[in-house]
Amino acid sequence: MAKTIAIANQKGGVGKTTTSVNLGACLAYFGKKVLLVDIDPQGNATSGVGVDKGDIDQCIYNVLVDDAEVKDIILETICEGLHILPSTIQLAGAEIELVPTISREVRLKRALSSVSSQYDFIIIDCPPSLGLLTINSLTAADAVLIPVQCEYYALEGLSQLLNTVRLVQKHLNTDLTIDGVLLTMLDARTNLGIQVIEEVKKYFQDKVYTTIIPRNVRLSEAPSHGKPIIIYDPKSRGAEVYLELAKEVIGSGERVR
Numbered sequence: 001m002a003k004t005i006a007i008a009n010q011k012g013g014v015g016k017t018t019t020s021v022n023l024g025a026c027l028a029y030f031g032k033k034v035l036l037v038d039i040d041p042q043g044n045a046t047s048g049v050g051v052d053k054g055d056i057d058q059c060i061y062n063v064l065v066d067d068a069e070v071k072d073i074i075l076e077t078i079c080e081g082l083h084i085l086p087s088t089i090q091l092a093g094a095e096i097e098l099v100p101t102i103s104r105e106v107r108l109k110r111a112l113s114s115v116s117s118q119y120d121f122i123i124i125d126c127p128p129s130l131g132l133l134t135i136n137s138l139t140a141a142d143a144v145l146i147p148v149q150c151e152y153y154a155l156e157g158l159s160q161l162l163n164t165v166r167l168v169q170k171h172l173n174t175d176l177t178i179d180g181v182l183l184t185m186l187d188a189r190t191n192l193g194i195q196v197i198e199e200v201k202k203y204f205q206d207k208v209y210t211t212i213i214p215r216n217v218r219l220s221e222a223p224s225h226g227k228p229i230i231i232y233d234p235k236s237r238g239a240e241v242y243l244e245l246a247k248e249v250i251g252s253g254e255r256v257r
């Protein structure tokens with residue numbers, strides 16, 4: 001069985017997709033079999049691994065709404081060992097279309113269980129909201145990784161996210177753990193970044209990843225080339241830190257297959 005990690009924060013632009021794509025690619029680089037699940041209608045993780053959204057007939061929308069088989073929709077990516085369950089803008093309708101359906105919160109979990117044994121890790125890139133798509137992700141996950149940008153108001157909104165995690169733990173997925181907070185986009189030249197690190201560590205203590213992701217221009221360029229950083233610029237600082245994060249994630253325990 002794969003270890004399933006949801007990358008979630010309802011705040012926009014904190015590094016969820018950058019982390020999903022690059023953690024996924026780096027885990028695959030270390031020989032792990034990885035499924036990247038794009039559950040954001042923006043489809044940034046899909047294009048970030050080189051898949052042209054215009055070429056896709058069916059996406060995760062069909063899995064969630066039409067009960068399509070996951071195995072028929074998964075695509076290979078430019079990284080060996082990294083597969084993607086893609087998303088397109090069609091998914092935007094799912095949030096509303098799922099509302100009146102039976103077992104609407106467990107659809108992703110059920111769908112992924114059919115392929116889980118084929119992977120070491122399943123990484124879910126969540127949208128910037130706490131709606132049904134994020135609830136489905138938290139219900140399907142063993143762990144949640146929360147990217148937090150090293151900026152003012154970094155902790156704002158986190159109590160709402162933690163509350164949602166607690167509700168999912170109580171009602172839908174008792175096994176869900178918070179594996180950690182990942183500090184992202186640190187600008188080491190500013191005192192602000194250091195202050196945010198201290199504040200986050202005070203609040204989350206040992207639940208903060210040792211790896212901290214700095215601001216790195218190569219990381220922001222890579223998506224427009226449809227490549228994860230280890231392919232776009234393997235010698236960059238961005239590649240180094242995401243490899244470090246992948247090691248940390250592998251070290252913190254895979255499920256025994």
Ligand SMILES: Nc1ncnc2c1ncn2[C@@H]1O[C@H](COP(=O)(O)OP(=O)(O)OP(=O)(O)O)[C@@H](O)[C@H]1O
Pocket residue numbers: 011012013014015016017018019040042044126127128184185186213214215216217219220221223
């Ligand atoms: N470490 C970094 N250094 C420089 N730029 C970064 C870094 N991480 C992310 N970015 C850039 O910041 C922007 C937001 O990142 P990203 O798309 O990963 O956030 P997100 O949380 O997925 O956003 P959304 O909530 O819209 O899904 C993107 O343009 C991305 O390229």
Ligand SMILES: [Mg+2]
Pocket residue numbers: 016017018040044126
């Ligand atoms: Mg995103």
